[in-house]
Ligand SMILES: Nc1ncnc2c1ncn2[C@@H]1O[C@H](COP(=O)(O)OP(=O)(O)O)[C@@H](O)[C@H]1O
């Protein structure tokens with residue numbers, strides 16, 4: 001069994017790299033977009049809040065696979081024809097943005113009202129209140145769940161093999177197709193996903209511990 | 217007692233939360249250098265009134281002027297609110313100290329004071345730090361400058377809260393039951409700071425349950441109940457045996473009985 005894994009590993013490396021790449025792009029873009037929309041959800045004018053709230057609720061109610069197929073097979077009807085890689089990344093980003101929006105909302109919501117009152121009382125306008133009072137505190141509550149949520153992007157990315165993107169999952173299936181050793185290879189694939197996500201979970205827990213003693 | 221045009225002039229202020237009217241036409245004036253305390257039963261609208269004075273709450277009717285400028289509205293008749301920047305500029309002229317301190321937990325004592333000085337008053341970090349240390353000295357906390365709020369006692373935190381407010385050199389200081397959340401043995405150290413500020417002529421509007429403090433420190437006491445001002449007089453008259461306001465007499469009677477004043 002070890003022999004089969006040693007044989008397969010070099011074939012899996014490009015796919016592993018693609019999985020990491022797709023996850024990283026997804027997380028980077030969705031974090032920026034999700035943070036902006038999350039702030040809009042908390043502080044924005046009512047129409048913006050409704051739109052963001054609706055987007056987040058709808059997306060979180062749809063399986064990732066449906067999102068991916070919608071982007072890859074659905075959007076071309078509107079004239080937007082995306083390559084598998086781009087469609088895969090876009091679908092995962094949409095999924096992940098909704099998650100980040102909720103991470104941001106939760107983080108800001110956990111900060112007591114009195115913090116905003118005190119910041120207003122010393123004469124800080126909104127952007128400064130956000131930058132110097134709310135954001136530094138919210139960041140501590142945002143990071144652990146956010147990092148934990150990165151695992152969802154990594155796990156979700158396995159579905160992009162269904163669009164023909166050559167990720168880790170795709171590589172595993174190709175090797176299984178040649179060697180007919182599904183148990184060893186899917187087991188090894190699961191192990192690789194687990195290692196990545198377990199490292200992320202550990203980092204998330206470490207962050208949580210690090211921030212937990214900074215209390216009011 | 218100081219005289220002069222009112223620094224703070226509250227006229228017929230009304231405010232409702234939904235269907236409940238919390239302020240029913242409040243009138244109140246505070247002259248420059250004056251210390252006015254507001255007492256009254258809980259739920260009477262004291263906190264709401266104070267929060268209206270620096271527009272942490274909007275008011276539905278009436279007018280609040282500080283130094284001749286309407287606080288929250290650029291057009292009172294049309295109820296047009298000031299812009300965010302404009303509101304911030306107005307709020308910088310009013311200091312507020314809160315019942316639950318509301319210190320910024322991620323900043324040290326000195327940094328709590330420096331934030332407004334650097335971002336609003338535009339002092340350099342160095343000037344701001346000097347000023348913060350000066351005020352920490354005034355409240356007896358020089359050695360705690362670099363401590364986080366979580367490392368300070370309640371009384372110490374509240375003294376930082378006062379220093380943060382006065383370092384901005386506001387025209388008026390608003391104090392909302394600033395000793396209510398403290399253990400009894402820590403109340404004195406905070407009230408001493410307030411007394412020393414009063415002695416220097418700081419204009420203050422103070423909501424308090426410390427009736428003894430109100431009696432000894434204020435030029436005028438305002439009794440607020442049911443969202444309206446029931447009495448507004450110097451302490452001597454408020455505590456007079458023939459005080460005509462029955463509700464106030466009852467309130468003081470219960471209070472003195474409970475606190476053995
Ligand atoms: N944000 C709010 N929403 C609804 N009702 C409120 C709010 N804040 C205060 N109230 C109500 O307004 C009344 C006055 O409250 P408050 O100003 O806190 O009184 P006090 O400070 O004299 O105890 C109370 O009945 C309180 O329940």
Ligand SMILES: [Mg+2]
Nearest residue numbers: 262263264393
């Ligand atoms: Mg109150």
